Amino acid sequence: MFDILMYLFENYIHSDVEVMVDHEELTSELTRAGFRHDEISKALSWLEGLADLQDSDRHPYLISSDAISTRVFTAEESKRLDAECRGFLMFLESIQVLDMETREMVIDRVMELDIECIDLEDLKWVVLMVLFNVPGREGAYSQMEDLVFEVNEGFLH
Structure with a gap:
């Protein structure tokens, strides 16, 4: 899972490339890059959890x-x-x-x-x-x- 996060960070976020929001398209690309579906799902969930931390009402x-x-x-x-x-x-x-x-x-x-x-x-x-x-x-x-x-x-x- 961490390898996927690093891949996404280096290829999209850190390189100023526009981040795709379509989970299906992103999953397909990560699969083509050689990552397994279960690991892709965990990584995307991890990123959603990171975004979710912005809500202090849910995380007092x-x-x-x-x-x-x-x-x-x-x-x-x-x-x-x-x-x-x-x-x-x-x-x-x-x-x-x-x-x-x-x-x-x-x-x-x-x-x-x-x-x-x-x-x-x-x-x-x-x-x-x-x-x-x-x-x-x-x-x-x-x-x-x-x-x-x-x-x-x-x-x-």
């Missing part, structure tokens, strides 16, 4: 809470997001790429992936997908894009 946990509160990860979240990934999410909040709402959106989408333990590189792509879909977060998206495509030039001393 996305409404801002106290700015000094601390996020405690559940056992299931800790299993899916290792210490490196959880630390990276905290880092993104500290540099204001993520706020509490977008952090929760990222965690929500990670938990819906059919991956037992997500690695840091895949988490970065999930963050990009979430930020791309949140109106008003263009600056954060750009900052995250720089982090994803960052290439170390030279040696650190």
Whole structure:
């Protein structure tokens, strides 16, 4: 499923190509690209879930809470997001790429992936997908894009 999400993101969203809204046509294209129907269905459902997160009435946990509160990860979240990934999410909040709402959106989408333990590189792509879909977060998206495509030039001393 994650491969399909990456394919869609790279070929439609990230490349500024107009996104097809016809599920049948999109499913046919993904099938021709070699993806299985069950995985295509899961990926499209994942994307619908991402779009659905914009409705705070249906997801009241996305409404801002106290700015000094601390996020405690559940056992299931800790299993899916290792210490490196959880630390990276905290880092993104500290540099204001993520706020509490977008952090929760990222965690929500990670938990819906059919991956037992997500690695840091895949988490970065999930963050990009979430930020791309949140109106008003263009600056954060750009900052995250720089982090994803960052290439170390030279040696650190």
